[in-house]
Amino acid sequence: MTYETIKMSIDTRGVATLMLARPQVHNAMNGVMWRELLDAVQALEADGSVRVVVLTGEGQTFCAGGDLGYQQAQGGASLDDRLDEARRFSALLHALDSLSKPLIGRINGAAYAGGFSLISVTDVAIGIDTASFAITEARLGLVPAVMLPFVVRRLGMVNARRLFLTARRFPAAEAVSYGLLHASVPPGALDAAVEDEVAHVLRCGPQALRTIKHLIAQASRHGIDVPHEHTIGQVAAMWDSAEGREGILSYFEKRKPAWTTPA
Template sequence: MHFETISISVDRRGVASLTLRRHAQHNALSGLMIRELTAVASLLGEDKAVRVVVLTGEGESFCAGGDLNWMKEQMAATREARIAEARRLALMLKALRDLPKPLIARVNGQAYGGGVGLISVCDAAIAVEGARFGLTETRLGLIPATISPYVAARIGPAALLRFATSARLFDAPTARGIGLVSGVAAGDELDGAIEAEITPYFAASPEAVAATKALAHALAPPIDEKVIEMTLTRLADTWETPEAAEGIAAFLEKRKPGWVPGDTTK
């Protein structure tokens, strides 16, 4: 299968490298990328030759969140269209989370919004030193609704509250401290750290790994259709607020939204 926004390669050991390939857009999530990631999750899940999947980004970014053109499309869309598009993102994240293979994030650079969501559906993540993270949706007058079940499961409600409400950016050591990533490595040591993370899986039974992942998810709060629909409804409601219109317009016009005071230093 040919992909435009991602690439996939599998080495002789069964390590699949899944790479986001929109480096000019900092690997931001577009509608096409969401569809392609959903499709590749199914392919990798069914491929018995694949033992481990490593998710990374091309260039200097891991994933900068939502694509600019996607944001413009959502501004003009109907409520039903917005819900449908958000559902596609939610089901893509769920497909990656439910992948019956170990999924390791190689966080090669910045990860914002949906990029944090992608990290959260992985079983482990190693970040490069200097990587920056943020749940930045409230800067746009929006909420991190679609990704929130996965982020909450990863970092817990307290950290989700602190970082999602403030939209503050944070560094790799902080990401490790809250459990978003499991390790941090210097740039020239990132691949070695990824290798150390994936090597133990080759001693484990592939079927037992899949069953254990399913078990772990069954022990956690459910992320089912009811939860997904709740997040989609809340997101659609937020899209219809005046502050969302102002926040997104300000973002597109490269200015501060009206709720930002002139001096935030005091």
């Protein structure tokens, strides 16, 4: 599919790059971008050859949030149309959050408002140390309702209250301290740092990663109350799985495992 607002590519290793591509407006998101991102994420989910997804932005900004011109236009739309547009953004965040392949954020510049939420649903986020961040909606009298649960989960209640209720801008080092980013690096070191994360993912069993992401989501919702028989069953299945057998055999044979991608 040809996209207007994003770019997508997949290399021979199964590393997909999903790039926000509206640099002329700092990659601000509109309804078209939400639809295209959702379509791309669903395609990557269904593609068995994809091992890991890197999310980034084109140009000097990762994502400035929602396109204010687009949002202003929603004020004259019917309630049903406004609900449909908001549902698209919600569906996108849930699709990114539940993606069964590891999602790595290559945060190439500033992230504000809705752009902040995209980072909040990544599994790993590496950003440049010159980037700045803010949840800016309250300054404009807007309510960041769809993104709020994902951001609160990422930052914790105490940090989320401060950042949502003050709309203050803060640097990359502070983003690391909150857990929004896992690391910040000089701009010239960003690609190497992201590639290091990708390389670590590619060493892991694809089916194991899919199952682990599912179990992490369950643990996030239920804590230690995840049904015991379910986790016990996962261990029993792992011991007899083709991937588990290959991983253990490769250890004893002192070679790299020959992973096959999940169907």
